[in-house]
Amino acid sequence: MPLKIIICGSGIGGLSAAGYLRAKHHVTILERGTLDFTVNDYGMSIVSNAFNLLQRAGINPQNLDMVVPTHVWRRTPNNEEGKTSHFDTRARFKGAPSVLVKRAKLQGELMRFATSPEFAGAPAEVIQNAKVTKVDTAAGKVWTEDGRLFEGDLIIGADGINSVVRAAILGDQDISASVKTYDSLAFMTQLSIEDIRSDPSFDYLSDPATQAGLASAQASSGPQVNKHIIAYHTSLNSLQVFGYTSEKEFSEQFDSAKTAIIKDVPASRVIEEFAPEFGEGFINLFRHNTKIDAWRIRDVAAMDNWFSGKALLIGDAAHAVTPLAGQGSNMTIEDAEALGYLLRDVDSPDAIPDILRKFMSLRKDRVDLVRRRSHEIGGIQEEGHEGRKRISPEEFARKIDTYQGVEQALNGPKHPGRGRHPK
Ligand SMILES: Cc1cc2nc3c(=O)[nH]c(=O)nc-3n(C[C@H](O)[C@H](O)[C@H](O)COP(=O)(O)OP(=O)(O)OC[C@H]3O[C@@H](n4cnc5c(N)ncnc54)[C@H](O)[C@@H]3O)c2cc1C
CATH class of the missing domain: 3.50.50.60 (FAD/NAD(P)-binding domain)
Incomplete structure (x- = not known):
């Protein structure tokens, strides 16, 4: 049965x-x-x-309207080349692709x-x-x-x-x-490929049909706060950007509204958060789309x-x-x-x-x-x-x-x- x-x-x-x-x-x-x-x-x-x-x-x-990542680009906060790795799991793992x-x-x-x-x-x-x-x-x-x-x-x-x-x-x-938080949030926004093409320093991200993947840069502000910006393709026409940092004033808002997502954070607040450590290239990623949300980082x-x-x-x-x-x-x-x-x-x-x-x-x-x-x-x-x-x-x-x-x-x-x- x-x-x-x-x-x-x-x-x-x-x-x-x-x-x-x-x-x-x-x-x-x-x-x-x-x-x-x-x-x-x-x-x-x-x-x-x-x-x-x-x-x-x-x-x-x-x-699925998906892309198959081929690279992980580690960049400096000024978007200069760091270590680039090839990330095509089809070659490494018996033909099995990874996708975005x-x-x-x-x-x-x-x-x-x-x-x-x-x-x-x-x-x-x-x-x-x-x-x-x-x-x-x-x-x-x-x-x-x-x-x-x-x-x-x-x-x-x-x-x-x-x-x-x-x-x-x-x-x-x-x-x-049983849900744990870590004084950590990610500001999240989405971009079109056209947005990226306006900045030649992001040439490497501008044609996901030929090379797709994830670009990331890290910086710390003092011993406690690790700041991390990640941009990755989510289709042939779009990318997603996450800016990880500490929660600061948002922790009270998350707690009082009993939510893990705060919508429509002003771009100026996000730029203020990352401008001290990151150059214009990565900062500009948060200027294209006014819709930025803050996601609380949690696990069980x-x-x-x-x-x-x-x-x-x-x-x-x-x-x-x-x-x-x-x-x-x-x-x-x-x-x-x-x-x-x-x-x-x-x-x-x-x-x-x-x-x-x-x-x-x-x-x-x-x-x-x-x-x-x-x-x-x-x-x-x-x-x-x-x-x-x-x-x-x-x-x-x-x-x-x-x-x-x-x-x-x-x-x-x-x-x-x-x-x-x-x-
Ligand atoms: C910003 C972000 C980026 C992420 N990126 C990645 C990534 O790159 N790769 C990756 O592998 N994972 C990623 N994850 C994690 C991934 O989204 C989750 O692990 C995955 O969605 C878990 O699936 P789930 O079905 O267990 O839970 P959920 O996706 O949360 O689905 C739960 C479902 O249950 C329903 N539900 C909830 N309560 C009730 C109820 N009481 N009665 C009936 N229905 C209910 C909800 O409406 C929902 O449909 C990311 C998560 C976030 C937030």
Whole structure:
């Protein structure tokens, strides 16, 4: 008998899990909002580890309006050449590309994976405007704000960093208690390629059809504050710019408005923040588009348990990471593929507790490595780990980017950390 699976949340994690699980099981997704895949939201890197899995599952790159990065340009704060690395994972990792793509585009394609009759199994049912407010993990019951009750053999919490399912698993009504902040924010804006072409010192970014990727420059202002500007292509026509710095007066606004995004920050404030350390080239990136938002940098404290009774967490709900290693969604997609594989032959709810244990034992070391590397890149010192040797970019790429899916992780010592995993 197929299992009855309820997924809370239709983000990258919820939709990809539905895509993998529908082949064998009945899947219902509860999404609090209304889905709109045409919005111009942020761009992200889907690296070879996750993109490889999606391609094998049947995701069509032509539906993504994506670019394939070829370079990482490290620049000085004055946009002079530093170290340029070639970043084409197709050459390094058995043909698996890494891509830069807008989140909504990827989500739209994952919706096709979850619901189109072209894929194996019954299409998942996606119920929008269904905000989950209460979960009984032992009974496998979920209630939505409008009073509806849904029951499943398995409840998957893919409801993001402020997960209601996590609160139920931890037995903690304060959802934000496990969310950590680090006196760090990123100012974010989007540019068109035309904007970039107006400055010859950015020639190297001006033709993403031939070379695409990420330019970054770092500077510090005193021992505590690491400032970091990153610009990367998000399609053949657009780029995204992040300026990382400390929160300063914004921390009070984040706290009082109980939000992680402050919209419409004046460009003059952002320029004032970076002008002392950065030259006109990088500063000008914040002058083209008046729409600049401030994003609070957060993650979820490492948890000992991602499941309880019939409920399991995946993606940001289980292990949101700070963004600088560009792997949050990638870990989420890896989770989804692993769950689909582990549940492929399960035909009785009795098998679920063992599968959830195995899932976590397979996934936790990889996610912890990403959390650690993301902290290192962001200059976040982890308590109790002062003086620990840093993970080198090469080691990180070897352990993370080369991933070939959970079947191979189960069958060989490919997994970082503890060697072989239980079968
Ligand atoms: C600025 C920024 C840049 C990033 N860049 C990258 C990158 O380059 N590469 C990368 O891999 N990752 C990146 N990430 C991280 C990535 O966005 C997340 O890791 C990923 O979106 C997690 O997916 P998710 O499905 O677990 O959670 P989410 O994307 O947060 O989705 C959660 C879903 O659940 C729904 N939901 C929430 N609560 C409820 C409820 N109570 N009931 C019903 N539905 C609910 C939400 O509406 C949403 O649809 C970035 C993140 C940010 C903020």
